[in-house]
Amino acid sequence: MTVGGAWICLLSPLAGALAITLAGQRISRRTAGWISTLTTFLAFGGALVAFFGLWAADPSDREHVSTAYTWLAAGDFEVGFQIQLDTLSSTMMLIVSGVGGLIVWYSMGYMAGDDEERRYFAYMSLFVFSMLMLVEAGNFLLLLVGWGLVGLASYLLIGFWHHRPEAVAAAKKAFVMNAIGDATFALACVLLIWETGTLEFTGVFEDVGSLSSTTVNLVALGLLGGAIAKSAQVPLHTWLPDAMEGPTPVSALIHAATMVTAGVYLLVRASPIFEAAVEVQHLAAILGAVTLLVAGVVALVQWDIKRVIAYSTMSQIGYMFVAAGIGAYGYAIFHLMTHAFFKALLFMSAGLVIHHLGGEQDIRRMGGLKDVMPRTHIAFLVGALSLVGIPIFAGFWSKDGIVSSALAQGGGLGWTLFVTCLSGAFLTGAYTFRMYFTVFRGEPSDLAREHAHAGHGEGPLSMLVPVGILTVLATIGGLVVIPGVWEPFIHWIDETAESLVAPTVAQDYGTSAIAVTLGLVGAGLAHRAFRERRQLVSQSGLWRVLEHKFYFDELYDALFYRPAVSLSQALRRNVEEPVIERSLDEIGSGTIQVGGEVARVQSGLLRTYALAIAFAVCVLVVVFVAVR
Amino acid sequence: MDGPGVGWYLIVAAILFGTGALGVMLRRSPLIVLLSLEIMLNAANLTLIAFARQHGDLAGQIFALAVMAVAAAEVAIGLGLIVAMARRRLVLDVDQASALRG
Numbered sequence: 001m002t003v004g005g006a007w008i009c010l011l012s013p014l015a016g017a018l019a020i021t022l023a024g025q026r027i028s029r030r031t032a033g034w035i036s037t038l039t040t041f042l043a044f045g046g047a048l049v050a051f052f053g054l055w056a057a058d059p060s061d062r063e064h065v066s067t068a069y070t071w072l073a074a075g076d077f078e079v080g081f082q083i084q085l086d087t088l089s090s091t092m093m094l095i096v097s098g099v100g101g102l103i104v105w106y107s108m109g110y111m112a113g114d115d116e117e118r119r120y121f122a123y124m125s126l127f128v129f130s131m132l133m134l135v136e137a138g139n140f141l142l143l144l145v146g147w148g149l150v151g152l153a154s155y156l157l158i159g160f161w162h163h164r165p166e167a168v169a170a171a172k173k174a175f176v177m178n179a180i181g182d183a184t185f186a187l188a189c190v191l192l193i194w195e196t197g198t199l200e201f202t203g204v205f206e207d208v209g210s211l212s213s214t215t216v217n218l219v220a221l222g223l224l225g226g227a228i229a230k231s232a233q234v235p236l237h238t239w240l241p242d243a244m245e246g247p248t249p250v251s252a253l254i255h256a257a258t259m260v261t262a263g264v265y266l267l268v269r270a271s272p273i274f275e276a277a278v279e280v281q282h283l284a285a286i287l288g289a290v291t292l293l294v295a296g297v298v299a300l301v302q303w304d305i306k307r308v309i310a311y312s313t314m315s316q317i318g319y320m321f322v323a324a325g326i327g328a329y330g331y332a333i334f335h336l337m338t339h340a341f342f343k344a345l346l347f348m349s350a351g352l353v354i355h356h357l358g359g360e361q362d363i364r365r366m367g368g369l370k371d372v373m374p375r376t377h378i379a380f381l382v383g384a385l386s387l388v389g390i391p392i393f394a395g396f397w398s399k400d401g402i403v404s405s406a407l408a409q410g411g412g413l414g415w416t417l418f419v420t421c422l423s424g425a426f427l428t429g430a431y432t433f434r435m436y437f438t439v440f441r442g443e444p445s446d447l448a449r450e451h452a453h454a455g456h457g458e459g460p461l462s463m464l465v466p467v468g469i470l471t472v473l474a475t476i477g478g479l480v481v482i483p484g485v486w487e488p489f490i491h492w493i494d495e496t497a498e499s500l501v502a503p504t505v506a507q508d509y510g511t512s513a514i515a516v517t518l519g520l521v522g523a524g525l526a527h528r529a530f531r532e533r534r535q536l537v538s539q540s541g542l543w544r545v546l547e548h549k550f551y552f553d554e555l556y557d558a559l560f561y562r563p564a565v566s567l568s569q570a571l572r573r574n575v576e577e578p579v580i581e582r583s584l585d586e587i588g589s590g591t592i593q594v595g596g597e598v599a600r601v602q603s604g605l606l607r608t609y610a611l612a613i614a615f616a617v618c619v620l621v622v623v624f625v626a627v628r
Numbered sequence: 629m630d631g632p633g634v635g636w637y638l639i640v641a642a643i644l645f646g647t648g649a650l651g652v653m654l655r656r657s658p659l660i661v662l663l664s665l666e667i668m669l670n671a672a673n674l675t676l677i678a679f680a681r682q683h684g685d686l687a688g689q690i691f692a693l694a695v696m697a698v699a700a701a702e703v704a705i706g707l708g709l710i711v712a713m714a715r716r717r718l719v720l721d722v723d724q725a726s727a728l729r730g
Contacts, residue, residue, distance in 0.1 A: 604726030607652070
């Protein structure tokens with residue numbers, strides 16, 4: 001029953017994707033949308049069954065591995081098509097299918113009237129299936145399959161508007177960056193097969209202790225490479241902002257709520273490996289800390305509303321990496337969940353704004369939308385408060401848990417992370433409220449006025465209801481962990497991945513006080529800058545650096561792209577053209593020439609042939625005689 | 629076992645073979661060429677039979693029979709070709725039939 005729910009959860013989006021693909025034009029666009037939405041909610045139902053089944057079960061009986069069949073077998077090595085159902089994966093299933101279902105539903109309103117809605121919904125269902133495959137997989141190979149499939153779905157959806165060259169370029173960039181991570185992940189898997197002979201989580205984790213430290217470190221590094229590519233952490237982060245070329249619900253689903261958090265899930269899922277390779281685990285925390293600062297600072301100068309939110313996503317995932325890197329797994333997953341709520345909410349209310357303004361994404365052309373779109377305003381404000389971590393709202397409980405875990409970790413690393421996280425809280429307040437004030441407060445812009453009289457409401461019901469539900473979740477979704485009072489969520493995750501650090505109640509509330517103050521100071525600065533009509537970053541030199549996102553794109557261009565292009569050109573000039581192409585030409589013309597010469601022998605005169613045979617026989621006779 | 633030694637037979641066979649070979653190489657009429665071919669084949673048959681007798685082994689004689697069968701088939705095809713050429717009113721001259729020149 002419990003495991004059956006997990007299987008339904010996994011397979012129902014796949015069925016939806018197949019149904020839409022196979023039905024083609026026989027179903028209406030609206031039907032395609034409903035198929036996708038309902039199958040995703042059916043998956044959510046399956047996830048609920050699985051979750052409550054586990055909840056009711058005895059704590060010692062909360063790990064199920066269910067194998068459908070042996071998928072691959074090579075000698076002694078076997079990989080089954082198997083899912084692992086435990087507290088961690090059931091939580092992830094709920095987040096993915098629940099938030100995913102809301103976003104697919106929202107898409108029906110957002111994408112209405114698009115030319116290729118059916119294709120869109122087929123991709124969305126494929127994505128939800130891939131993501132569920134990723135979180136439910138019972139071994140590393142299936143995890144890698146899900147990993148690759150979400151990359152594919154993400155590629156397809158970023159490039160959904162394939163008539164726009166920027167979208168196609170962004171899709172390619174995302175795919176290539178992710179492929180680097182996929183490659184290191186695959187190498188780690190190969191190493192695991194080599195050393196332990198199995199890829200099943202349970203088997204691998206039992207064997208971790210017997211592996212040499214070099215092996216464990218290499219495996220952990222490979223997995224970390226996959227995680228940072230998928231989760232857009234420095235240095236493989238440059239694809240995420242560009243990925244905003246996709247439709248907004250895609251940004252909400254893939255690039256905020258689910259796919260980009262896959263790296264965090266991997267860090268927590270493979271925690272026994274990372275705990276055996278402490279340096280690599282700490283490296284994850286350090287990369288997360290660097291990312292949360294870099295992304296937070298860059299977000300201060302972006303003008304595209306979706307890019308601001310994208311950078312904030314990178315920054316928040318940086319927090320999760322910090323948490324997973326110091327072993328605060330419960331808080332990592334907790335922040336993953338609340339982030340899914342409020343970031344999906346931010347993206348979807350931004351989507352409402354974009355939809356309302358006829359596709360405009362530049363916040364300079366927005367402004368004063370508070371009165372025009374009151375409900376969207378409230379939703380966005382809730383999302384923003386939750387993101388900044390103001391008390392009561394979901395983000396407060398989770399983010400502060402991470403910061404206080406860094407404090408509880410102590411030592412040089414812990415303190416560095418602690419200070420970084422607090423600076424991040426300040427930056428979050430600043431960039432979030434810079435965006436909020438510019439979009440919603442002040443005098444209505446020309447564009448806003450123009451669309452205010454258009455007479456249509458804030459959006460169709462299918463968009464407003466999911467946003468409303470997420471608004472509620474982003475408000476109260478964090479109440480499952482109140483330090484010192486009750487922490488069921490943390491204990492729930494602890495059953496699968498036991499946390500290494502546990503902040504005391506005093507640390508928790510002390511940190512919260514500092515973090516909230518810093519967040520408010522950031523928001524206050526943003527407000528003052530807005531009132532005085534100036535930018536938060538006033539130095540033009542710094543502005544330029546930030547506008548170029550610390551020149552990462554330019555650096556990669558100079559390091560990889562250009563050398564590769566000039567190498568290819570040199571190869572074409574010096575190898576391809578003179579050696580390969582000319583040799584082929586020579587073979588052709590040479591054959592023709594030789595053929596012309598040989599053809600003369602064939603005179604067509606029977607008697608010359610006979611003479612030749614007789615002559616040859618004579619020669620043979622002479623040779624035989626001579627040899628004797 | 630009296631009579632001429634195997635050498636005589638071989639000499640006769642060699643003369644026959646030379647006659648045939650010269651005929652194939654020198655004559656232009658396809659009929660004569662075919663005839664000369666037959667002579668060469670029969671020279672070979674003669675050597676086979678002569679050696680078979682010398683060794684007291686029947687294999688050579690049976691082999692000669694096989695050669696005769698092949699020769700009969702070959703004549704059938706050759707004559708068929710010549711008849712076909714005559715029907716199409718082509719010149720019966722092996723040097724003229726040189727369409728296969730490369």
